[in-house]
Amino acid sequence: MILAVLFFLATVSGVVVLATLLVDVAIQAAPWLDGQFLTSLPSRFPDRAGIRAAVLGSLWMMGLTALISVPLGVASAVYLEEYAQEGWLLRIIQVNIANLAGVPSVIYGILGLAIFVRFAALGSSLLAGAMTLSLLILPIIIISTQEALRGVPSGIREAAFAVGATRWQVVWGHVLPAAAPGILTGVILALSRAIGETAPLIMVGAAGLVAVPQSVMDPFTVLPIQIFNWTARPQDEFQGLAAAAIVVLMVLLLGMNLTAILLRNHFESKREGG
C-alpha cells in the first residue's frame, strides 16, 4: 500500500513538472502567438520578428533528412536482417550501430562540419545540415527497422519461399509490408528527434538571421536554433518570442507523433482485416 503510494507520487511528480513547464511556456508565449509571428521573418525588433524562416527551414530539413536517411536506413536494416550471413563481420557492424545510436549529437555536428561543410565543400547549407542529421538518426532508423523485420513471423517468409519466390520477392511482397507499421513508427520517432536537435546544426553553421531557403544549397535556420538565439538575447520581449517558438515546435512534434500513431493504427487494422 505504502509502495503503491510512493510509485504514484513518483509518477505524478514527473507529470507535474512537465505540466508546469508547459503552462509556464504557454503563458509566456500567449501574447506573441499571432499570425504576424508565424508569417514574419526574424527581426531585431521584437514586434516585427517571426518564425517563418525557422518553420520553413525545419520543414525543409525534415524533408531532406527523411529523403536521405529513410532509404539508407531501411535498406541497411533489410540487408542486415534478410541478406547478411551470420559471422564476425555482421556482429561487429551490429555492435557499432548500437554504439552509434548512443554517441552525443554534438559529435555528429563536428563530423558534419569536417566532412560535409569543409571536405565536400557544401558550406553551411541545408544539404550539409540534413546529411549531418541523417547520420545522427540513421542508427535509430536501422535498429527500429531491424526490430520491425524481426517481428514478422518466420512462417510468412517460409510460405513465400515455398511458392518459389526469390529473396527479394519475399522481402518486397511480404516482409516489408508486414513490418511497415513498425518501420514507420521508428522513422517518425527518429525524425522527431532530428527536428529538436540544436547542437549538431550549430556546429554545421546554421545561421540565426536568414531568409527562407530557396534551394538545398542555401543557408538555413531551424526552430531550435531560432529559440536558442532568442533566449540568448537580454530583452524580455525575446524571451516571449522564444516561448512562442517553443509552443510551435511542440505542436509540430506532437503532430508528428500523432501521425506516427495514426499510421500505425491504420496499417495494423489493414493487416488484421475487417
Add this chain to the structure above:
Amino acid sequence: METNKSSPKDASSVPRPAPAETGDGSGAPSRNAARDAAPADEAPEADVQPKVQIDDLHFWYGDTHALNGISMRVLPNRVTALIGPSGCGKSTLLRCINRMNELIQGTTLEGTIVVDGQDIYAPNTDPVMVRRRIGMVFQKPNPFPKTIYENVAWGATINGYTGDMDALVEHSLRQAALWDEVKDRLDANAYNLSGGQQQRLCIARALAVDPNVILMDEPASALDPIATSKVEETIADLKSDYTIVIVTHNMQQASRISDETAFLYMGTLVEMNRTDRLFTRPQNDRTEAYVTGRFG
C-alpha cells in the same frame, strides 16, 4: 482483383492450365505422362520410375548430425508418409526435398536428391526453380496477411502466370475443397478464416503454382478432428494429380492416407514399405515397437 466476385461464375469449368503456361517449362515430364507410367496400385513398384530419389543424404545443423545417410525413393502419384518419434529428422528430410533448409544459416548437406531426373542440389540448379516445382504446406497454417484471393494468386503472379487468374484461383480453391466456403468473400482477409480453412487455403496456395510434388509437414497437427478429416480428404483427392510426401506424428493418420510409409529414427531410415505391410508386418523390431505404440 476488382472483378473476382463475378467472374468465377463464367469460369467455373475452366480446366487447370497446362504446366507450360506457368512459365516453368523446366523439362519435367508432364503430370499426365507420369500418371500413365504409374497407372494402378497393383503395378509392381520396382517398375515405376521414382519421382524423388534420395541417395545417402546427410544433413547437419551446425555440428548436429540430423540426417545420417538416408536413401529412399518416392513414387509418383502416391502419398508417402514419414513417421518417427520427435527429433528423428522427418521434418528435416522433408525440408531437404525443396531446399527450404538452406534458408537456415549454418546448415550443411551432403548426398543427392534427384527429382524427375534432375539433381536439385547440383551447382547449377536454382533453388527458386526447385521450390516452384515442389510445393510445401507447413505445420502451422501460415496464410499471408492478405486477402484470400491474393493468398492464392501471389505465387502464380511472381511466377509470371499470364492466364486467367480468377479461374486459377477458383480451380486451386476447389482442389483444396475450400471454394464453397469462401467463394462469396474472396476479398476477406485470410486471417478471418478458421484454422482448418487457413490450412486448406495454404494447400490451395501451394497448388496454384502448379507443382509436381507437394510436401506436407504435419499439416493437420494444429487442427481439430473435423478440420483434420477435411484436410485428409483433400489429400486423398490430390493424389491422382500430385506426388505427396507427408510428415505425420499420428500413426492412424499415416495408415489412413498414405500408400507408402517410411519410419525414421535418430536421423536414419529404419524401414520403408507399403503402408499396409509396414503397419501389419514390420521387418524391424524398432519399427514394430513404434507402430504398436511401445515407444515414441
